[in-house]
Amino acid sequence: xxxxxxxxxxxxxxxxxxxxxxxxxxxxxxxxxxxxxxxxxxxxxxxxxxxxxxxxxxxxxxxxxxxxxxxxxxxxxxxxxxxxxxxxxxxxxxxxxxxxxxxxxxxxxxxxxxxxxxxxxxxxxxxxxxxxxxxxxxxxxxxxxxxxxxxxxxxxxxxxxxxxxxxxxxxxxxxxxxxxxxxxxxxxxxxxxxxxxxxxxxxxxxxxxxxxxxxxxxxxxxxxxxxxxxxxxxxxxxxxxxxxxxxxxxxxxxxxxxxxxxxxxxxxxxxxxxxxxxxxxxxxxxxxxxxx
Amino acid sequence: xxxxxxxxxxxxxxxxxxxxxxxxxxxxxxxxxxxxxxxxxxxxxxxxxxxxxxxxxxxxxxxxxxxxxxxxxxxxxxxxxxxxxxxxxxxxxxxxxxxxxxxxxxxxxxxxxxxxxxxxxxxxxxxxxxxxxxxxxxxxxxxxxxxxxxxxxxxxxxxxxxxxxxxxxxxxxxxxxxxxxxxxxxxxxxxxxxxxxxxxxxxxxxxxxxxxxxxxxxxxxxxxxxxxxxxxxxxxxxxxxxxxxxxxxxxxxxxx
Amino acid sequence: xxxxxxxxxxxxxxxxxxxxxxxxxxxxxxxxxxxxxxxxxxxxxxxxxxxxxxxxxxxxxxxxxxxxxxxxxxxxxxxxxxxxxxxxxxxxxxxxxxxxxxxxxxxxxxxxxxxxxxxxxxxxxxxxxxxxxxxxxxxxxxxxxxxxxxxxxxxxxxxxxxxxxxxxxxxxxxxxxxxxxxxxxxxxxxxxxxxxxxxxxxxxxxxxxxxxxxxxxxxxxxxxxxxxxxxxxxxxxxxxxxxxxxxxxxxxxxxxxxxxxxxxxxxxxxxxxxxxxxxxxxxxxxxxxxxxxxxxxxxxxxxxxxxxxxxxxxxxxxxxxxxxxxxxx
Numbered sequence: 117x118x119x120x121x122x123x124x125x126x127x128x129x130x131x132x133x134x135x136x137x138x139x140x141x142x143x144x145x146x147x148x149x150x151x152x153x154x155x156x157x158x159x160x161x162x163x164x165x166x167x168x169x170x171x172x173x174x175x176x177x178x179x180x181x182x183x184x185x186x187x188x189x190x191x192x193x194x195x196x197x198x199x200x201x202x203x204x205x206x207x208x209x210x211x212x213x214x215x216x217x218x219x220x221x222x223x224x225x226x227x228x229x230x231x232x233x234x235x236x237x238x239x240x241x242x243x244x245x246x247x248x249x250x251x252x253x254x255x256x257x258x259x260x261x262x263x264x265x266x267x268x269x270x271x272x273x274x275x276x277x278x279x280x281x282x283x284x285x286x287x288x289x290x291x292x293x294x295x296x297x298x299x300x301x302x303x304x305x306x307x308x309x310x311x312x313x314x315x316x317x318x319x320x321x322x323x324x325x326x327x328x329x330x331x332x333x334x335x336x337x338x339x340x341x342x343x344x345x346x347x348x349x350x351x352x353x354x355x356x357x358x359x360x361x362x363x364x365x366x367x368x369x370x371x372x373x374x375x376x377x378x379x380x381x382x383x384x385x386x387x388x389x390x391x392x393x394x395x396x397x398x399x400x401x402x403x404x405x406x407x408x
Numbered sequence: 409x410x411x412x413x414x415x416x417x418x419x420x421x422x423x424x425x426x427x428x429x430x431x432x433x434x435x436x437x438x439x440x441x442x443x444x445x446x447x448x449x450x451x452x453x454x455x456x457x458x459x460x461x462x463x464x465x466x467x468x469x470x471x472x473x474x475x476x477x478x479x480x481x482x483x484x485x486x487x488x489x490x491x492x493x494x495x496x497x498x499x500x501x502x503x504x505x506x507x508x509x510x511x512x513x514x515x516x517x518x519x520x521x522x523x524x525x526x527x528x529x530x531x532x533x534x535x536x537x538x539x540x541x542x543x544x545x546x547x548x549x550x551x552x553x554x555x556x557x558x559x560x561x562x563x564x565x566x567x568x569x570x571x572x573x574x575x576x577x578x579x580x581x582x583x584x585x586x587x588x589x590x591x592x593x594x595x596x597x598x599x600x601x602x603x604x605x606x607x608x609x610x611x612x613x614x615x616x617x618x619x620x621x622x623x624x625x626x627x628x629x630x631x632x633x634x635x636x637x638x639x640x641x642x643x644x645x646x647x648x649x650x651x652x653x654x655x656x657x658x659x660x661x662x663x664x
Numbered sequence: 665x666x667x668x669x670x671x672x673x674x675x676x677x678x679x680x681x682x683x684x685x686x687x688x689x690x691x692x693x694x695x696x697x698x699x700x701x702x703x704x705x706x707x708x709x710x711x712x713x714x715x716x717x718x719x720x721x722x723x724x725x726x727x728x729x730x731x732x733x734x735x736x737x738x739x740x741x742x743x744x745x746x747x748x749x750x751x752x753x754x755x756x757x758x759x760x761x762x763x764x765x766x767x768x769x770x771x772x773x774x775x776x777x778x779x780x781x782x783x784x785x786x787x788x789x790x791x792x793x794x795x796x797x798x799x800x801x802x803x804x805x806x807x808x809x810x811x812x813x814x815x816x817x818x819x820x821x822x823x824x825x826x827x828x829x830x831x832x833x834x835x836x837x838x839x840x841x842x843x844x845x846x847x848x849x850x851x852x853x854x855x856x857x858x859x860x861x862x863x864x865x866x867x868x869x870x871x872x873x874x875x876x877x878x879x880x881x882x883x884x885x886x887x888x889x890x891x892x893x894x895x896x897x898x899x900x901x902x903x904x905x906x907x908x909x910x911x912x913x914x915x916x917x918x919x920x921x922x923x924x925x926x927x928x929x930x931x932x933x934x935x936x937x938x939x940x941x942x943x944x945x946x947x948x949x950x951x952x953x954x955x956x957x958x959x960x961x962x963x964x965x966x967x968x969x970x971x972x973x974x975x976x977x978x979x980x981x982x983x984x985x986x987x988x989x990x991x992x993x
Contacts, residue, residue: 214788220971223967225964227964230960233957350789357785393789397789467871486874499871503872504869505865505872509677516862516873520862520876521876526862528854528857528859529854529857532680532856534678539677543674555677556673
C-alpha cells in the first residue's frame with residue numbers, strides 16, 4: 117500500500133472510529149454515573165438508548181416530525197419515563213445483592229426485546245438523516261460523510277457541556293460528593309434519593325440521545341440492548357465508574373480500535389478488543405480513571 | 409513482675425508507617441507485645457488504632473517498616489499466612505457469617521486451624537473432633553445454648569462473644585481485640601470482660617478500647633496512640649497520672 | 665448444658681450430610697418420566713444435560729458467590745471439543761466426555777487464575793469478556809468450528825460399544841442421566857465437605873475468611889475449575905446427543921439463560937437446577953409453539969417478579985412455607 121493510501125486509511129479509521137466512539141460515549145456515560153453513584157449494575161441501560169431511537173424514528177417516519185424535534189422528543193420522553201422506573205423498580209434494589217440487580221435488569225432487557233418486536237417488528241428501524249445533514253462535506257484534502265461529522269461535533273459539544281455541568285454546577289458537585297462517599301454526602305445534607313433520581317433520569321436521557329443520534333451507526337432493532345451490551349459495559353468498566361472523563365477515553369479507545377481492527381484484520385473480528393479489555397481490567401481492575 | 413525483655417516479644421513493629429496520600433495513619437510506630445501480655449492501646453478517635461490492628465493483621469499493607477511475629481518477619485505475608493503463624497483478631501463491628509449457625513461459625517475457624525478446611529470430599533460431619541472442639545469453645549464462653557441458631561438471630565452482645573470464640577478457635581499466640589465491648593449494652597459487657605479475664609495466661613493480648621474502666625481493669629501495660637504516633641507507654645498508674653494523656657483526652661466525652 | 669444436650673447439638677450438626685429420603689425424588693421422577701413420556705425422550709435428554717450445566721453454575725454462583733455472565737464459555741468449549749473429536753474419527757462418546765471435561769477444566773483454571781483475583785464488577789465483566797472472546801474466536805476459526813454454520817460431520821459412536829444413539833432418544837436419555845448422577849454425587853460431596861462449607865463462608869463474609877487464615881483464592885479457583893469441568897461435560901452431552909454444535913453454545917444468551925433457570929429453582933440449595941431447568945425448558949417448549957415473542961416477555965417479567973418477591977426461587981418459597989407451618993404448631 118502506498119504511503120498516501122495508508123494515511124488515507126488511518127484518517128478513515130480515525131474518523132469513523134471517533135464517530136462510533138461518540139455514540140458509545142453518549143449511551144454509556146449515564147451508565148457510568150449511575151453505577152458509580154448508586155452502585156447499581158444496570159444491564160438494561162441499552163434499553164433506554166433503544167427507546168430513544170424508537171421514539172425518534174417513529175416520530176420522524178410516522179408523524180413527519182423533523183429530525184431535531186424528534187431527537188429532542190425522544191430524549192425528553194425517555195428521561196421522563198425513567199423517573200417512575202427508578203422510583204419503583206430500581207430503588208428497592210439499591211444495596212441488594214449484585215446477582216439480584218443483574219437478574220432484574222436482565223429481565224427488563226428480555227421484556228424490552230419482546231416489546232420492541234411486538235410493536236415495531238424484528239427489522240431495524242429505517243433512519244434518514246435530514247437533507248441538510250446528508251451527503252458529504254468537503255474539507256479540501258478529502259471529503260467526509262456529513263452526518264458522521266455532525267456526530268463528532270455534537271459529541272464533542274455534549275462532552276464539554278457534561279464536563280462543565282459536573283465541574284461547575286452545584287448539581288454536579290453534589291454528584292461528585294455522593295460518588296465519592298455516599299454516607300458522608302447524606303450527613304452533609306445532600307438529598308441523595310432526589311439526586312439519584314435526577315442522575316438516573318439524566319443518564320437515561322443521555323442514553324436516549326445517544327441511541328437516537330447514533331441510529332445511523334447502531335441500528336435500532338429489538339435486540340439493540342443485548343447486542344451492544346458488551347461494548348457499553350466495556351466502556352464503563354475500562355473507563356472507570358462514576359466519572360465522565362473515563363468513559364470518554366475508553367469510548368475513544370474502543371471506537372477507534374474496533375474500527376481499526378475490523379478494517380485491518382477482519383479475520384479476527386472483535387477478538388483483539390476483548391483481549392485488550394481483559395488486559396486493561398487486569399492491570400486496572402477499577403478502570404483507567406476509577407477510584408481506588 | 410519481671411519485664412520480659414530477655415525473651416523475644418510475641419509481636420513487634422519497627423518504624424511502622426502507613427499513609428494514604430497526605431494522610432499519615434501510622435508514623436514510625438515502634439511497638440512490642442510481650443508473651444502473655446495484657447496490653448491495651450488507647451487514644452482519641454481517629455488516632456489510628458484500628459488502622460494499627462489492620463496493619464499488624466495484614467488487612468492493610470504497610471508503607472514502610474517491619475512487623476515481626478515471635479521474632480519472624482511477616483511484613484510481606486498475607487492475612488491468612490499471618491493467621492497460620494498464630495495471629496488472630498476480632499473486629500470492632502462483628503464480622504461473622506450471619507446466615508450460618510453459631511457452631512458453624514466457630515467450626516470454620518477450628519477447621520482452618522487444623523488444616524482440614526480444604527478437604528474436598530469427605531463430609532464435614534465426619535470430623536467429629538473438630539465439631540466437639542468448637543462446641544467446647546462455645547461452652548467455655550457461655551454461648552453453647554445458641555449453638556444451632558443462625559448468628560443473625562442471636563443478641564448482639566452474644567454475637568460479640570461468638571466473634572471472640574471464632575478468634576480463639578484459631579489457637580492464636582497473639583490475639584488482637586478491637587473494641588470487644590463496642591456496641592454492647594452496658595448490662596452485657598460484664599460477661600465479655602469476664603471472658604477476657606479468663607483467657608489463657610500465655611496468650612499475648614492486645615486490646616483496643618475506649619472504655620477506661622475496662623482498660624484499667626484488664627491491662628498491665630498501656631500504649632497511648634495519638635494521630636498515628638505513640639505518645640507514651642507504661643503501666644496503668646503511670647498513664648493515669650500522665651498530664652499529657654489527660655490533655656489529649658480533654659474534649660473527649662468521658663465514659664462513665 | 666447436660667452432656668446429653670451437648671451430644672444432641674453436635675450430633676445434629678454432624679449428621680447434616682446424611683442422605684434423606686426426599687433426595688431420591690428427582691431420580692424417581694426421572695425414571696418415571698422415561699416410561700410416562702416415551703415420545704419426548706430427546707427433549708428429556710437435553711433437559712437432563714442442562715440440569716448438569718445448571719448444577720455446575722450453581723456451584724459457582726450459589727456456593728462460591730461468584731456472579732458470572734460467561735459460564736457458557738466452558739459449556740461451549742466442551743461441546744466443541746466433543747463435537748470436533750466426533751467429526752475427526754474419535755466416535756466414542758465417553759472419550760469425548762472426558763476430553764470435554766478436561767477442556768472445561770483447563771479453560772476454567774486458566775481464566776480463573778486471571779479473573780478470581782478481582783471482585784465485583786471486574787469479575788462480572790471479565791467472565792463476560794472471556795465468553796464473548798471464545799465465541800468470537802469460534803466464529804472466525806471456521807476451519808475448526810464450522811463458524812456460523814456450525815460443526816459439520818459429527819459421527820457419534822455407541823456408548824461403551826453397546827448402546828447406540830437413535831432418533832427416539834432412549835440411549836441419550838439414560839446416558840445423560842448417568843452422567844448427571846455422577847456429577848450430582850460429586851457436587852453433593854463437595855457441598856457437604858469442609859471445602860464446601862468454607863465456600864459458603866467465602867460467600868457470606870470474605871473478610872472473615874481471610875481473617876481465619878483461609879486461602880480464599882485457592883478455594884475459589886478449585887471450585888471454579890471443578891464447575892468448569894462439569895459444564896464442559898454438559899456441553900459434550902448436548903453435542904453428542906443432538907449431533908449438532910453451533911455458536912449459540914458459547915453465547916452470553918446461554919450464560920444468562922442458565923442463570924435464570926437456577927434462580928427460578930433456587931440458588932445455593934443444590935437442587936435448584938433440578939427444579940428450575942425442567943420448568944424453564946418445558947415452559948419454553950410449550951410457549952415457542954404459541955409465540956416465541958411472548959415467551960421472551962413473560963420470562964423477563966417472571967425474572968423481575970422473582971427478584972423482587974421471591975428471591976429464593978421455588979425452593980426458597982418451599983422453605984418459607986415449611987418454616988411458617990412448623991411455627992404454627
